[in-house]
Amino acid sequence: MVILLRRTFSEEIKEELVKIPFGSRDEARSELLGFIKARGDFDVKKRQLVFSLHSFAASRRLLNLMKYISVPVVEIVVEKSHNIRKRFIKIMTEYSESFMQIDPFSDVALFVSFLRGLFLGGGSMTDPKHHYHLEINLFEEDVLLSTKKALKFFFNVNSGVVELPNTRKLYIKSIRDIMTFLEAIGIQEKLREIERIVTERRVISDVNRTVNFIEANAVRTAESTARQVKAIELIQRRMGLDKLPEDLRKVAFARLMNKELSLRELGKRLNLTKSQLYSKLKRIIKIAERFGDVK
Structure with a gap:
């Protein structure tokens, strides 16, 4: 099965x-550095760099x-698990100092590859049908803060930082910033889908x-009509509508006969x-308040 x-x-x-497609070798090295900072562990005994990835596409x-x-x-x-969604792929390579000898924050093309x-x-994004949230796991505080600063400098994208017991996360909540981020790293097809979803959510929100x-x-x-009728009926019982001034008496009778309007x-x-009628009804309510509560 x-x-x-x-x-x-x-x-x-x-x-x-x-x-x-991969860009220049420096851009490719910068992208590799991004993998290292998100999912790279150094095995001291074997002098190996170990990548643990949950995504088969990323692998x-x-x-x-x-x-x-x-x-x-x-x-x-490939690590086995009872839950296939929790499986992850381990990729091992010999560690080299050259992996770290590139500054991804010095140039926009290098930074895009790094992102x-x-x-x-180490990134993930919630389905925008539910809510807007994109995040990246980043263990090193200095790299996280540099990434946050560069996002703002190169793309005017605002991001936040949260520290958890075993990791740190950089997150983006604004859908505008999320879409700018995705466009920067090369997303096109899914971006059109996101735009459609955002538009639909906006329309539904406006309708609601x-x-x-x-x-x-x-x-x-x-509630306002009920109060007006209550006031008129109170006046009718206590003093009679015929005692009202002619203009108010005319309004009182009309309201009693047309409660649905x-x-x-x-x-x-x-x-x-509408303003004139509202003013006369307020005067009627004021008169009724002499005889009791009309709320």
Whole structure:
């Protein structure tokens, strides 16, 4: 029996990143450095660099990247687990000081490649249908802060930092900043999907806001009408509507006979503006308050 697992939104993004051609050797080295900072561990005894990746797409990218810049692969191990989503691939290579001899923050092209390696190695993004959140695991505080600063400098992207017991994370919450980040590292196809989802969410939000406003307005109108009727009925019982001034008596009778009408609709029947009618009803309520509570 074959079980087909739906890929996560993050994995779909990484699948697109894998297809992006490598740039110069320096850009490729900068991307490798991104992988190292996100998922690289140094085995002191074997003097090996060990990458532990949960993403099969990221693993393919890393292997092709190492081949592109002639970095030998010592061993590849797929760790087994009862939960296939928790499996990860270990890729081992001999450590070299040359891996670290590049400054990814000195040039925008190098920084973009570095970001791509960071996201492939330790990044994830929540499906925007649910909410907006992108994050990258980064263990070294100085690298994290430099990345945050460079994101702002090169792309005007605002990011935050959170420290957890075993790691640190750089995160982006604004959908505008998330889309700028994805565009910078080379995402195009998924970006169009995200734009569509954002537009749909915005439309739904506007509709919900409008419906809520209409419902709230209907409640306020009903409560206001009920108060007006209560005031008129109280005056009718305590002093009689015929004791009201002629203009108020006319309004009082009209309201009692047309409880379902809005102020605008009732005003049209009485040849009064909404403001004029509201003013007369307020005067009626003031008179009624002499005899009791009309709230």
